[in-house]
Amino acid sequence: MASPPYPWLKPAVLVGGLVPLALLVLGFVRGTLGANPIEYALHQTGMLALILLVASLSCTPLKVVSGWTWPMRLRKLLGLLGFGYAVLHFLVYAGVDHGLDMAIILEDIAKRPFITVGFLALVLLVPLAVTSTNAMVRRLGFPLWQRLHRLAYVAASLGVVHFVWRVKKDLTEPLVYGAVLGLLFVIRIAEALRKRRAKARLAVA
Numbered sequence: 001m002a003s004p005p006y007p008w009l010k011p012a013v014l015v016g017g018l019v020p021l022a023l024l025v026l027g028f029v030r031g032t033l034g035a036n037p038i039e040y041a042l043h044q045t046g047m048l049a050l051i052l053l054v055a056s057l058s059c060t061p062l063k064v065v066s067g068w069t070w071p072m073r074l075r076k077l078l079g080l081l082g083f084g085y086a087v088l089h090f091l092v093y094a095g096v097d098h099g100l101d102m103a104i105i106l107e108d109i110a111k112r113p114f115i116t117v118g119f120l121a122l123v124l125l126v127p128l129a130v131t132s133t134n135a136m137v138r139r140l141g142f143p144l145w146q147r148l149h150r151l152a153y154v155a156a157s158l159g160v161v162h163f164v165w166r167v168k169k170d171l172t173e174p175l176v177y178g179a180v181l182g183l184l185f186v187i188r189i190a191e192a193l194r195k196r197r198a199k200a201r202l203a204v205a
Contacts, residue, residue: 006070013074017081020048021088038097045089046118046166050159052082053125054180057156061187076132079152083129086122086159114165121158124151156181 024044027033033040056078059071093115098104108115128149130136137145160181163174 006073009070009073010077013077014081017052017078020044021085038092041092042089042097045085045092046163049082049085049089050156050163050177052078052085053152053156053159054177054184056082057152057181057184061184061191064187064191080129080132083125086125090119090122114162117158117165118162121155121162124155124158128152128155153181153185 024033024041028037028041031037056075059075059078062071063069094100094105098108109119110116128151131140131145131148140148160174160178163177164171167174
């Protein structure tokens with residue numbers, strides 16, 4: 001089903017994605033982030049990173065289910081916003097919370113599992129952000145680029161694990177994100193199997 005161009009869509013999503021950051025900075029300047037502003041900033045940036053990453057991964061399944069094409073135009077923007085918040089989440093942890101003390105940071109990454117998986121998720125997102133441009137798609141070739149960007153599902157899964165291990169007690173919120181991610185996996189796998197069966201029928205014919 002064809003979709004109208006919606007020229008306002010990307011600017012609206014960009015502004016909407018940056019509003020939480022502006023509110024966070026404003027709250028920090030005004031001192032209204034609560035008794036533990038660093039903990040609040042860590043939680044908010046981590047949540048936004050996961051939400052935006054899952055949103056970017058939902059674009060293709062949404063197209064498969066609905067036939068809409070407009071979500072595909074937002075996939076890269078949502079992914080880059082998610083990566084930006086993931087980087088900010090790490091910078092708050094490393095720079096603000098630990099004062100860039102690399103000995104403590106490296107010890108945390110090595111010995112605390114929820115930080116280990118969170119850091120690994122961030123590392124996996126780096127090559128995806130670097131290769132997000134059209135020029136990199138052409139340089140790598142679409143098949144290789146597509147295989148590389150499947151790491152986004154791995155990074156999102158690690159993000160959910162990071163969230164689960166961090167909250168420990170009330171798992172409702174992280175499990176909701178895990179369930180959404182699982183549904184996206186199912187839709188993508190079902191679509192891949194459908195295409196494979198269709199290709200096999202064409203080969204037989």
